[in-house]
Amino acid sequence: MLSETLDPPNQKRGDFKQAMNFGEFTASGEPQQPITAALSPHIPAIAAFSAQCAALSRRIMRLFAQALKIAPDAGGKEYFTACHTSANGPSGSIMRLLYYPAAPPDFDPASDIRAGAHSDYGSLTLLFQHRNETGLEILSPNGGWNPVPVVPEAICVNIGDLLSYWTGGLLRSTIHRVVVPKDQNGDLDKAERYSMVYFCHPVDTTPLVVIPSEMVRARGGRGANDTERKVLTAAEHLKSRLAATYGWKN
Ligand SMILES: O=C(O)CCC(=O)C(=O)O
Numbered sequence: 001m002l003s004e005t006l007d008p009p010n011q012k013r014g015d016f017k018q019a020m021n022f023g024e025f026t027a028s029g030e031p032q033q034p035i036t037a038a039l040s041p042h043i044p045a046i047a048a049f050s051a052q053c054a055a056l057s058r059r060i061m062r063l064f065a066q067a068l069k070i071a072p073d074a075g076g077k078e079y080f081t082a083c084h085t086s087a088n089g090p091s092g093s094i095m096r097l098l099y100y101p102a103a104p105p106d107f108d109p110a111s112d113i114r115a116g117a118h119s120d121y122g123s124l125t126l127l128f129q130h131r132n133e134t135g136l137e138i139l140s141p142n143g144g145w146n147p148v149p150v151v152p153e154a155i156c157v158n159i160g161d162l163l164s165y166w167t168g169g170l171l172r173s174t175i176h177r178v179v180v181p182k183d184q185n186g187d188l189d190k191a192e193r194y195s196m197v198y199f200c201h202p203v204d205t206t207p208l209v210v211i212p213s214e215m216v217r218a219r220g221g222r223g224a225n226d227t228e229r230k231v232l233t234a235a236e237h238l239k240s241r242l243a244a245t246y247g248w249k250n
Pocket residue numbers: 096098115120127129136176177178195196197
């Protein structure tokens with residue numbers, strides 16, 4: 001609780017949430033981090049779910065590569081596949097289980113928030129929400145916050161910063177946040193919220209360079225077309241983003 005601050009300039013206190021993060025599992029489904037005893041029996045299910053999320057993310061990115069008309073000799077629809085395959089090296093991909101407790105009595109919606117405004121850092125994000133557990137909002141181009149409805153049985157897919165960067169902003173990483181929603185009377189809804197999020201990241205050594213798509217090149221703009229900037233790897237980019245949200249000094 002209160003230990004991650006997703007929107008440091010606008011938050012007095014950290015996010016009102018608890019999170020359990022699972023890094024990548026080995027090919028045989030073993031965790032590579034200490035796991036509390038209570039969760040140990042669930043590891044096979046979490047590892048299998050995480051692998052399914054990775055496969056689905058690759059499928060979606062295959063469709064993006066197709067839509068971006070990446071030339072066949074540059075990888076075509078498989079352009080993103082190799083750099084999102086764990087056999088090719090470790091990545092920052094995370095399966096995150098989130099619990100947002102009922103808002104405590106001193107919760108002040110003017111300055112407190114369940115998850116501060118942010119965009120996701122990776123390639124794309126798969127978000128699993130519970131029916132009736134609303135609160136996710138996206139920032140619209142006119143500056144207003146719009147609630148995201150929970151569609152039963154559907155997965156909410158967010159473009160992450162890397163897809164946005166690779167495509168020079170053609171695909172946008174949406175700024176979003178999680179608030180304590182209001183009930184019909186306009187009072188804070190005291191219900192808890194649970195969600196699961198799979199953050200798909202490329203293999204650590206992936207260079208963040210322009211993708212070979214005429215559509216992206218023609219668009220110009222910042223990001224992937226900015227040839228002045230030093231080429232970061234996926235790992236360097238992730239480290240700098242995590243340092244900002246957790247207040248790390250180096
Ligand atoms: O819990 C949610 O609905 C979203 C959480 C989120 O945006 C995040 O952890 O990056």
